[in-house]
Amino acid sequence: MIILKYAADVISQLKKLRLTKSSTGFVPTMGALHKGHISLVEKSKEICEITICSIFINPTQFNNADDLKKYPVTLENDIYLLEKNGCDILFIPGVSEIYPEGTTLKKHFDLGYLQSILEGKFRPGHFQGVCQVVCRLLQITNPTHLFIGQKDYQQCMVIKRLLELENFNIELIISPTLRKKSGLAMSSRNLRLNKQQKEQAAEIYKTLLILQQKIKPGSLQYLKKEAEEYLITKNFKPDYIEIAEADNLKTVNQWNGLTELVALVAAFIGDVRLIDNILLKNQPVSIRNL
Ligand code: AMP
Numbered sequence: 195m196i197i198l199k200y201a202a203d204v205i206s207q208l209k210k211l212r213l214t215k216s217s218t219g220f221v222p223t224m225g226a227l228h229k230g231h232i233s234l235v236e237k238s239k240e241i242c243e244i245t246i247c248s249i250f251i252n253p254t255q256f257n258n259a260d261d262l263k264k265y266p267v268t269l270e271n272d273i274y275l276l277e278k279n280g281c282d283i284l285f286i287p288g289v290s291e292i293y294p295e296g297t298t299l300k301k302h303f304d305l306g307y308l309q310s311i312l313e314g315k316f317r318p319g320h321f322q323g324v325c326q327v328v329c330r331l332l333q334i335t336n337p338t339h340l341f342i343g344q345k346d347y348q349q350c351m352v353i354k355r356l357l358e359l360e361n362f363n364i365e366l367i368i369s370p371t372l373r374k375k376s377g378l379a380m381s382s383r384n385l386r387l388n389k390q391q392k393e394q395a396a397e398i399y400k401t402l403l404i405l406q407q408k409i410k411p412g413s414l415q416y417l418k419k420e421a422e423e424y425l426i427t428k429n430f431k432p433d434y435i436e437i438a439e440a441d442n443l444k445t446v447n448q449w450n451g452l453t454e455l456v457a458l459v460a461a462f463i464g465d466v467r468l469i470d471n472i473l474l475k476n477q478p479v480s481i482r483n484l
Pocket of ligand 1: 229230231233341343345346369370372379
């Protein structure tokens with residue numbers, strides 16, 4: 195695996211590789227890698243001839259300075275995992291490489307209502323920061339395929355919109371969420387949980403499964419309230435627990451029994467904020483077509 199810090203080196207290295215290889219898969223991450231990230235690398239290797247992964251803790255997507263400061267860094271282990279799993283290039287840029295003109299965002303991406311609901315509401319500016327970094331990384335890596343995780347459901351929709359807005363001709367591949375045996379979605383932030391909090395955190399997925407089992411046509415208000423109260427009894431501080439249409443994230447209070455739905459949750463355990471989601475209909479929605 196070739197490890198590079200500078201955009202110019204990534205561009206020239208990819209140019210060399212592309213003399214004999216035609217497809218490039220890109221996996222953007224913020225590091226502290228786990229099996230969820232590696233599943234994206236594996237998928238890229240299945241589909242593409244070149245796989246490039248980036249590790250960059252993007253300051254502009256953190257609305258909370260403390261969260262940025264506490265974001266876990268496990269670079270040595272990340273390099274080991276990527277090398278072991280056959281990643282070809284690892285790009286680890288510094289902030290000035292991604293934001294040569296500083297981190298005050300100049301460009302605005304028109305994300306419509308996606309920007310102001312759910313994560314957008316609770317993390318103002320977050321998705322503008324995500325678009326900023328993904329856009330810059332895509333310009334550098336110029337991939338044929340982009341691999342991201344369903345774990346960040348709203349982010350998948352935002353990135354899909356970004357590809358349209360910027361006319362990127364890139365195939366977006368969305369992979370399912372990898373979980374621990376307990377059901378807890380793998381996340382870099384789990385490293386900040388102690389043993390007891392990890393056990394408690396599995397209640398998030400349990401809540402989503404209960405929603406999946408209990409949902410029926412008609413009003414969803416009571417079900418949402420019940421799920422929120424359940425989380426509170428388990429010592430969470432929920433930001434939201436919401437049900438929305440799976441293909442556009444419009445929130446739903448009344449269900450016709452037909453529309454594909456997704457339940458999404460964001461909740462704090464101590465000072466660690468976790469998110470998760472689940473598709474609510476039995477037949478899995480084609481997430482490639484989000
Ligand atoms: P992050 O490092 O948290 O920015 O995540 C990098 C990529 O990995 C994003 O596309 C995430 O959606 C994806 N990802 C994070 N956790 C998981 C997981 N448990 N399963 C699958 N993909 C994941």
